[in-house]
Amino acid sequence: MANDLRAMVERLKAVSHPLRLRVLALLGAGELCVCQVAEVLQVPQSSVSEALRELRRAGFVNERKEGRWVFVSVVPQTGASPLLEGILAEAVSLVEVHQDRERAVEVKLLSIPMVCCKVQKAAKAEVIRV
Amino acid sequence: MANDLRAMVERLKAVSHPLRLRVLALLGAGELCVCQVAEVLQVPQSSVSEALRELRRAGFVNERKEGRWVFVSVVPQTGASPLLEGILAEAVSLVEVHQDRERAVEVKLLSIPMVCCKVQKAAKAEVIRV
DNA sequence: ATGATATATCGGAAATTACCGAAATATTAA
């Protein structure tokens, strides 16, 4: 990615969004698959997918395919990006981020990813049925 | 300002904009008045004013009134904002920012601020006349 | 007072972005 002002603005835009910043901050605590992120944050999976696309475009996250799952993580910190460091450092002090990370631990203990999308769909159906 | 995720997103939005990021990075090299910023960056003065309003709202810049001039500067770095530090650290490596800062030195040597708005208006009139 | 300069706000059309359900694609299991 070009090292010019426009490119930096695009990177900033990528995190100037509640969901995208939440996702990045969540991944700061460790790798997750897309469906786990959706389950932790309780948002539509398509929204998570779109958020991750932007974060990838901005060079903040990597992906790793494993079967039908896509695991995403923050790019390794080589000290090459003061911006990313600053964002993560500031984000970890936010209560929402702390809560999301606690919830991620629960989700992982519940032997998800195998069932998390299923869980989301069931929950949605429940809402409709009631 | 509240220390929640929404507030951090608002701060990020404030710099997710070419002009606003340029202004912040320019002020990182030292205090200037509004008209000097407009002269250095060669943009309408109202645009600079609006950019500064957002940067002030985000808590990135301070203002100091002196007569009819408003001098603006980056808030003192107390290490309390890793985000601001990261933004400035990343911005100083951009060629555009380097050029803007060099131009700021010229503008200050030309005994501006007293005449910089006048200069801008004259330049605009010139364009219209030709 | 009048004029000149600096700054802020306003208007409002154009461009951009957000949002999420639905549909498409991919991989695995039975």
Place this chain on the structure above:
DNA sequence: TTAATATTTCGGTAATTTCCGATATATCAT
């Protein structure tokens, strides 16, 4: 194969943001 699950892309309206000229306000000089 068919079914189930995970992910991405699409559609399309609503909401937001951008941009800058014009206008308003403030301060200083004469």
